[in-house]
Amino acid sequence: MSHHKSQTILVRCPDDRYSPGEMLHAGLKEILNCEDCLVRYEPNGFGGAMEFCHPETQTAWLWRFKIAGTLEPKIQRLIVINHTPGCGAVCAEFGPFASDDDEKNKHLELLSQAAEFIGKHAPEIQFIGYLQTPEGVKKIIG
Numbered sequence: 569m570s571h572h573k574s575q576t577i578l579v580r581c582p583d584d585r586y587s588p589g590e591m592l593h594a595g596l597k598e599i600l601n602c603e604d605c606l607v608r609y610e611p612n613g614f615g616g617a618m619e620f621c622h623p624e625t626q627t628a629w630l631w632r633f634k635i636a637g638t639l640e641p642k643i644q645r646l647i648v649i650n651h652t653p654g655c656g657a658v659c660a661e662f663g664p665f666a667s668d669d670d671e672k673n674k675h676l677e678l679l680s681q682a683a684e685f686i687g688k689h690a691p692e693i694q695f696i697g698y699l700q701t702p703e704g705v706k707k708i709i710g
């Protein structure tokens with residue numbers, strides 16, 4: 569019955585804690601259960617939403633969306649997952665952070681920027697943004 573599910577691109581960090589049994593893996597499963605989606609393309613993206621906030625990778629993503637729109641069935645949805653604290657990619661780019669709250673705020677900012685970018689340049693793609701923390705998963709956008 570996969571044709572009832574949303575055809576989806578999923579982007580999250582290449583963090584070891586996404587391995588089976590680790591904390592982020594459980595959160596990822598929870599998100600996928602909530603969204604009832606069929607993930608058809610799952611490239612890792614450094615810092616999740618951070619991928620959609622840099623000109624170098626933005627160009628690559630627009631090309632991917634163009635191809636995604638030609639597939640049958642079309643890919644119509646993008647789920648972006650950020651995680652905090654201790655995201656190596658976001659810390660490498662913006663850290664060190666004075667506090668976990670500061671790091672969390674940067675992730676929220678990146679998710680907003682990513683949503684804005686998609687809305688402007690690939691409006692045919694529905695954007696959904698999540699933040700994973702030790703407290704659990706939280707939908708931020710979508």
Ligand SMILES: [Zn+2]
Pocket residue numbers: 581582583614615616651654655656657658
């Ligand atoms: Zn990360």
